[in-house]
Amino acid sequence: MSSPRSGFLALVIRRATIVTFLVFIFGTSPRVWADFEGAWEAYQRGQYNAAVREFLWCAEKGNDLCQLYLGDIYYYGHGTIVRRDRATFWYHKSARQKNSTAAQRLFTLYERTRSIPGNGVKAYMWFKIARILGNEISVKRETKLVAGMTDTEKDEAQRLAAEWWLKYE
Numbered sequence: 001m002s003s004p005r006s007g008f009l010a011l012v013i014r015r016a017t018i019v020t021f022l023v024f025i026f027g028t029s030p031r032v033w034a035d036f037e038g039a040w041e042a043y044q045r046g047q048y049n050a051a052v053r054e055f056l057w058c059a060e061k062g063n064d065l066c067q068l069y070l071g072d073i074y075y076y077g078h079g080t081i082v083r084r085d086r087a088t089f090w091y092h093k094s095a096r097q098k099n100s101t102a103a104q105r106l107f108t109l110y111e112r113t114r115s116i117p118g119n120g121v122k123a124y125m126w127f128k129i130a131r132i133l134g135n136e137i138s139v140k141r142e143t144k145l146v147a148g149m150t151d152t153e154k155d156e157a158q159r160l161a162a163e164w165w166l167k168y169e
Helices: 004-026 031-042 047-062 065-074 084-096 098-114 118-130 137-146 151-168
Strands: none
Touching: 031 047, 031 065, 047 065, 065 084, 065 098, 084 098, 098 118, 118 137, 118 151
């Protein structure tokens, strides 16, 4: 049985391979890419303070992967205290760049806190956005989420997802 961490690492490796290919084809700032690699190496070695600094630098430069992993660092408290507000901030920035994993993380974050008023609608909104961006979130999770929602809440979530898409398209 694999641990959640090994699944996370497999995802990261797969994403890094895709990013490497895209950088090769379309190019990006060598400095930003080098900082992503340096941040990732520091993270893998458990040097979380260095990783936070490097991820922050390239996240502020607009690198969606650095934004995603900085969100993960704040979400899980690696090298810093757990800051769900900061995790949400960086996931939003990454999702605006069409990062489907960031959209999925936002879905999960709001899904886990749907007892807070409005978070069920936000969770469903991010579910829709993540699916549009190509993330393979299971239909079972959607069914479970919408089971406790009214038609008005579902409509609101779909409206918000459409507005988000038009704004960041």
